[in-house]
Amino acid sequence: MPKESGTQLIASNKKARHDYHILDTFEAGLVLTGSEVKSLRMGRASLVDGFIFIENGEAWMESAYIPEYLNGSWTNHRPRRKRKLLLHRQEIDKLWGKTREGGMTIVPLKLYFVDGRAKVEIALAKGKREYDKRQTLREQQDKREAERAMRTKNRMGE
Structure with missing residues (x-):
């Protein structure tokens, strides 16, 4: 053990x-x-x-x-x-x-x-190529913004 x-x-x-x-x-x-x-x-x-x-x-x-x-x-x-x-x-x-x-x-x-x-x-x-890295960063940023918008919408709806 x-x-x-x-x-x-x-x-x-x-x-x-x-x-x-x-x-x-x-x-x-x-x-x-x-x-x-x-x-x-x-x-x-x-x-x-x-x-x-x-x-x-x-x-x-x-x-x-x-x-x-x-x-x-x-x-x-x-x-x-x-x-x-x-x-x-x-x-x-x-x-x-x-x-x-x-x-x-x-x-x-x-x-x-x-x-x-x-x-x-x-x-x-x-x-990865340089444009792949930029695409990944852009996707992460879009996902973060969508989560932020959902959070504020959920707070307003309560």
């Missing part, structure tokens, strides 16, 4: 959802050192610059920022080191095949604990 239960969000990559069309998501485990886990438990991390690549049949996450543990000694980790991801062979093969087709990339979306174990949600994504 794990000491912790449930899901605890550490970091999310909102920029990835803005910059990419998310096609498929996967949950992967992370190979971490002790100081990295302690730093994550403090709730400080960033996935904004992070990316995933596949090398020699293994998935790796590069440039995700996990700050050094404040109470760590000389055994502390490097903040932007390469970290191995734990995925099933079929998932790795699928991701590798899709990225070889062209125009596809793998980005981290969320970093979280599930029952005390660090997990990262990764996505197979396709880059």
Whole structure:
């Protein structure tokens, strides 16, 4: 029985959802050192610059920022080191095949604990064009304005 239960969000990559069309998501485990886990438990991390690549049949996450543990000694980790991801062979093969087709990339979306174990949600994504980003922002703004109008109308009707 794990000491912790449930899901605890550490970091999310909102920029990835803005910059990419998310096609498929996967949950992967992370190979971490002790100081990295302690730093994550403090709730400080960033996935904004992070990316995933596949090398020699293994998935790796590069440039995700996990700050050094404040109470760590000389055994502390490097903040932007390469970290191995734990995925099933079929998932790795699928991701590798899709990225070889062209125009596809793998980005981290969320970093979280599930029952005390660090997990990262990764996505197979396709880059958005500039006009796609503007269209998404316009749709969000229209939706917000419609909700605002409905709220005021409902208040007036009471």
